[in-house]
Amino acid sequence: MSAHASKTAVITGASSTFGEAYARRLAERGYDLVLVGRNEGKIKSVAEALAGHSEVRVGTLVADLADPAELAKVEERLRSDESLDLLVNAAGAATFAPTPGFDTKAVDVQVALNVTATTRLTVAALTGMTRRGQGTIVNVSSAMAFWIQPVSAVYSATKSYVLTFTQALQQELSGTGVRVQVVVPGAMSTGFWDGSGVELSDFPAANVMTPEAAVDAALAGLDAGEDVTIPSLADVSAWNTYEEARDALAPILSRDVPAERYRR
Numbered sequence: 001m002s003a004h005a006s007k008t009a010v011i012t013g014a015s016s017t018f019g020e021a022y023a024r025r026l027a028e029r030g031y032d033l034v035l036v037g038r039n040e041g042k043i044k045s046v047a048e049a050l051a052g053h054s055e056v057r058v059g060t061l062v063a064d065l066a067d068p069a070e071l072a073k074v075e076e077r078l079r080s081d082e083s084l085d086l087l088v089n090a091a092g093a094a095t096f097a098p099t100p101g102f103d104t105k106a107v108d109v110q111v112a113l114n115v116t117a118t119t120r121l122t123v124a125a126l127t128g129m130t131r132r133g134q135g136t137i138v139n140v141s142s143a144m145a146f147w148i149q150p151v152s153a154v155y156s157a158t159k160s161y162v163l164t165f166t167q168a169l170q171q172e173l174s175g176t177g178v179r180v181q182v183v184v185p186g187a188m189s190t191g192f193w194d195g196s197g198v199e200l201s202d203f204p205a206a207n208v209m210t211p212e213a214a215v216d217a218a219l220a221g222l223d224a225g226e227d228v229t230i231p232s233l234a235d236v237s238a239w240n241t242y243e244e245a246r247d248a249l250a251p252i253l254s255r256d257v258p259a260e261r262y263r264r
Contacts, residue, residue, distance in 0.1 A: 008083040010034045012065060012074070012121065013091030015042035017190045018140075018211040022088050023050060023058075025215050031086065032057040036074055038064040065091050065121075066112040075124040087125040088138045089118045096151040107154055114158035119165065126178065133177035138222070139166045143186040143232070163228075170227050183218040184230045185209065 009026045013019040015037030023033055027050050037043040040062045047058040061077060063070040078084060093113045095106035122137055129135030142159040144152055166182035173180060187208045214231045221229030233239060257263075 006032060006083045007085040008032045008034060008081060009086040009088065010036060010061075010074075010078060010081075010084060010125075011088045011090060012036040012117070013089075014046060014060075015039035016090065016211075018185075018188060018214065019088070019090040020046050021211040021215040022090060025219055026086070026088075027054045027056050027058070030056060032059075032083070034059045034061055034077070034081075036061045036063055036065070036091070038062065065117040066093075066109050071117055071120060075120055078121060078124040079127045082128060082132075084125060084128060084135065086136045086138070087121065088140070089121055090138075090140050091117060092140065092142075094152075094155045096149075096155065098151055099153045102154070110154050110158055114155070115161050118162055122165075122169070122180075126173075129178045130173070130176055135177075136179045136181065136222070137169075138181045138183060138218070141166070141182050141184045143184055143230075145184065167227070179222075181218075181222050181226065182228050183214075183221070184228065185214045185218075186232045188214055 007030070009031040011019050011022050011026070011033065014023055014035035019035075019037065023035055023046060027033060033047075033050065033056060035043045035047055035058065037060075040060075043060045043062065047060050050056070051058045061074060063074050065071050065074065078087065091113055093106075093109045095103065095110060097103070097106075118139055122139065125135065125137055129137075139162050141162040142155075144156045145159040145163050148156050163182055163184065166180050169180045187203050188211050189208050190211050209231060217231035218229050221231075228239065230239060
């Protein structure tokens with residue numbers, strides 16, 4: 001049993017190398033862990049490795065978050081765990097292919113993991129966090145939320161949702177003591193690409209980050225108080241300019257008459 005005051009981090013997608021990197025770093029920070037993933041052998045292997053090299057408690061919760069019944073099981077854990085201090089929504093799925101003829105099952109899985117699971121687990125965690133007046137949620141978006149490509153219609157849309165959902169929550173939760181960070185990584189050297197329709201080897205090496213480096217950057221951003229952390233972005237003023245342009249556009253998108261160019 002750990003000697004520190006109990007605080008728990010739940011990490012979804014813990015059977016991925018990105019989720020595993022989060023688990024290692026959070027264990028180093030003294031968090032007890034609950035690793036969520038559908039690959040039972042992998043998450044148990046990660047749990048055993050962490051338990052053997054740290055004083056924290058490491059539990060596992062085997063669940064396919066694309067399955068409504070199994071998702072509900074994880075939601076209940078988040079609602080009932082009074083030690084929950086941090087939720088990392090790292091689970092996700094991607095299939096890159098032209099939309100006509102797209103495999104509808106692949107669409108369902110992407111929406112279920114990237115949108116539905118992220119939303120429902122966030123809401124479940126907030127139940128206790130807002131009552132306790134503390135806690136942190138980390139939602140993982142993607143650079144593809146901005147880099148819209150013909151073969152990424154569904155994936156880019158779902159990751160745009162994660163970004164918008166999280167930014168709206170940040171406003172809603174202001175003053176509650178609960179933080180919500182959105183992390184926007186670019187391409188990483190993980191198994192994410194296997195079977196996705198895009199090969200990791202298609203990317204120049206200079207455009208691919210290790211999951212460990214991405215997690216370190218994400219946690220550094222969290223420590224610095226960032227609401228949006230983009231690990232690859234060297235000049236943060238580019239993001240500020242983007243946000244300012246959106247803020248200027250939003251108020252002029254709804255008026256009582258059509259724009260002059262549409263009047264006949």
